[in-house]
Amino acid sequence: MIDVRLLRSEPDAVRSALARRHQPEVLEQLDRAISFDTLSRDIVAKRDAIRAEVNDLSKEVGQRRKSGDTAGAEELQIRSRAIGEHERVLAGEFDVVQSDLRELLLRIPNVPHPDAPDGAGDVDNPVVKGPVNMPAEFAEHKRVPHWETGTALGILDNERATKISGAMFTMQRGNGAALARALCQYALDRNVDEFEEIRPPSLVTTATLTATGQLPKFADDAYSIERDDLWCIPTAEVPLTSIYSGEVIEAEQLPLKMMAYTPCYRREAGSAGRDTRGMLRAHEFDKVEILAVASPEQAPGLLVEMTGRAEALIAGLGLPYRIIEICTGDMGQSHHRSFDIEVYAPGCDNWLEVSSISWFSDYQSRRADIRYRIAGQKGTQMTHTLNGSALAVPRVWAAILENYREPDGSVTVPGVLHPYMRGVERISGR
RNA sequence: GGAACGGUGGCAGAGCGGACAAAUGCACCCGCCUUGAAAGCGGGAGGCUCACAAGGCCCGGGGGUUCGAAUCCCUCCCGUUCCGCCA
Numbered sequence: 001m002i003d004v005r006l007l008r009s010e011p012d013a014v015r016s017a018l019a020r021r022h023q024p025e026v027l028e029q030l031d032r033a034i035s036f037d038t039l040s041r042d043i044v045a046k047r048d049a050i051r052a053e054v055n056d057l058s059k060e061v062g063q064r065r066k067s068g069d070t071a072g073a074e075e076l077q078i079r080s081r082a083i084g085e086h087e088r089v090l091a092g093e094f095d096v097v098q099s100d101l102r103e104l105l106l107r108i109p110n111v112p113h114p115d116a117p118d119g120a121g122d123v124d125n126p127v128v129k130g131p132v133n134m135p136a137e138f139a140e141h142k143r144v145p146h147w148e149t150g151t152a153l154g155i156l157d158n159e160r161a162t163k164i165s166g167a168m169f170t171m172q173r174g175n176g177a178a179l180a181r182a183l184c185q186y187a188l189d190r191n192v193d194e195f196e197e198i199r200p201p202s203l204v205t206t207a208t209l210t211a212t213g214q215l216p217k218f219a220d221d222a223y224s225i226e227r228d229d230l231w232c233i234p235t236a237e238v239p240l241t242s243i244y245s246g247e248v249i250e251a252e253q254l255p256l257k258m259m260a261y262t263p264c265y266r267r268e269a270g271s272a273g274r275d276t277r278g279m280l281r282a283h284e285f286d287k288v289e290i291l292a293v294a295s296p297e298q299a300p301g302l303l304v305e306m307t308g309r310a311e312a313l314i315a316g317l318g319l320p321y322r323i324i325e326i327c328t329g330d331m332g333q334s335h336h337r338s339f340d341i342e343v344y345a346p347g348c349d350n351w352l353e354v355s356s357i358s359w360f361s362d363y364q365s366r367r368a369d370i371r372y373r374i375a376g377q378k379g380t381q382m383t384h385t386l387n388g389s390a391l392a393v394p395r396v397w398a399a400i401l402e403n404y405r406e407p408d409g410s411v412t413v414p415g416v417l418h419p420y421m422r423g424v425e426r427i428s429g430r
Numbered sequence: 431g432g433a434a435c436g437g438u439g440g441c442a443g444a445g446c447g448g449a450c451a452a453a454u455g456c457a458c459c460c461g462c463c464u465u466g467a468a469a470g471c472g473g474g475a476g477g478c479u480c481a482c483a484a485g486g487c488c489c490g491g492g493g494g495u496u497c498g499a500a501u502c503c504c505u506c507c508c509g510u511u512c513c514g515c516c517a
Contacts, residue, residue: 044479048486055485059498061497063449077498379477
């Protein structure tokens with residue numbers, strides 16, 4: 001949620017920043033929000049003046065009662081009651097305007113960072129690094145999609161996954177399952193130097209899913225358990241961000257760095273049939289997420305650090321990759337600035353998005369009410385949040401099967417994963 | 431799921447219809463005292479809204495009663511204990 005005070009003090013700056021997202025309806029919402037805010041301040045001023053009057057009268061009623069002036073007290077009561085009617089009307093109006101305003105603000109996206117590249121959509125995302133590790137050409141035996149290799153080796157069984165749960169569910173078996181788990185273990189071990197490992201709940205309340213920005217706008221993308229008013233998390237970002245919701249953190253505690261390995265659930269409404277072969281897009285997948293709660297000053301450095309960490313994991317696996325920056329027209333609603341890491345998969349002949357690292361400025365913190373206090377200073381400020389996929393399993397799993405496919409159809413396991421694979425260095429057919 | 435009891439400031443904990451932003455203790459900050467510190471003494475200090483002041487709001491959330499609610503009523507949430515169920 002963007003700051004209403006910013007809307008008041010610098011409406012033009014907010015407008016031109018949001019205009020870079022190339023979504024005309026956002027600017028309309030902005031105008032309505034500004035007029036709601038003006039109206040609400042107008043009403044609250046009147047309401048408060050009346051409340052002050054009622055408070056004064058009530059005090060006097062008490063005093064007169066005490067001194068025995070019953071008649072005088074009763075006369076004041078009558079007056080106060082009449083004024084109270086008016087107060088009730090104004091208070092009602094205020095509540096309506098406030099909730100309309102909040103509803104609007106929850107749907108207005110974050111302002112992009114000034115340095116975020118301009119663009120209308122994903123084709124405008126500039127490559128900021130790479131390709132790294134990219135061979136001049138790929139041998140024919142690597143030009144095999146992972147779903148063929150995985151099925152042939154008996155480590156991918158999507159046919160039965162579909163029988164069990166329906167379309168767009170996947171299932172890994174044997175060394176394929178081990179490979180998926182090894183990737184998570186690898187990602188956790190490489191970040192435990194700085195990030196606290198968390199095992200959060202994967203079902204969360206509506207308030208929690210609203211704090212990170214998925215609700216109210218993107219309800220169709222999440223699985224909901226209506227009977228208990230809970231939602232399945234689409235990413236560990238959701239529970240991790242809300243760990244400190246409603247709390248005030250001492251400045252010297254910042255940044256708070258956390259990571260979690262969780263399943264992620266996405267309905268993928270509207271994307272059925274698109275890039276859904278093999279492991280490319282599924283309703284349920286595993287991911288290791290890294291997250292930081294920081295001061296505004298710490299945030300830019302953390303964005304660089306966290307992007308570097310995600311990159312190091314991919315580089316460590318020896319996969320060809322590149323880093324792109326997300327342009328203003330392609331940014332997620334909560335994002336202030338964002339980078340993606342893409343891995344090249346020769347079998348699909350495609351760059352696969354395997355990691356996304358984002359800075360949310362105070363957008364999520366304001367929704368979640370996460371503040372910090374500087375010792376010796378009055379008041380509190382909103383924190384900044386950042387997060388990124390350290391490693392999203394399915395597409396990395398897919399890229400390994402394609403990049404490490406041998407002429408005989410087996411798959412070599414990258415060296416860094418050997419310790420987590422019970423010594424298996426090569427996955428061959430049974 | 432059932433029953434009982436709870437939810438008040440950083441923490442503990444009083445207040446249970448009228449001057450309560452809220453006693454007291456601990457912790458914290460500033461003085462005095464001291465070579466320095468502790469103890470002792472004196473003083474200060476919550477959050478939100480807000481340019482500031484004034485005003486308003488905040489005693490788990492929401493609603494109600496009342497001239498007036500931390501205090502009474504309803505409802506929801508959370509916690510503790512006991513029972514039931516269960517990995």
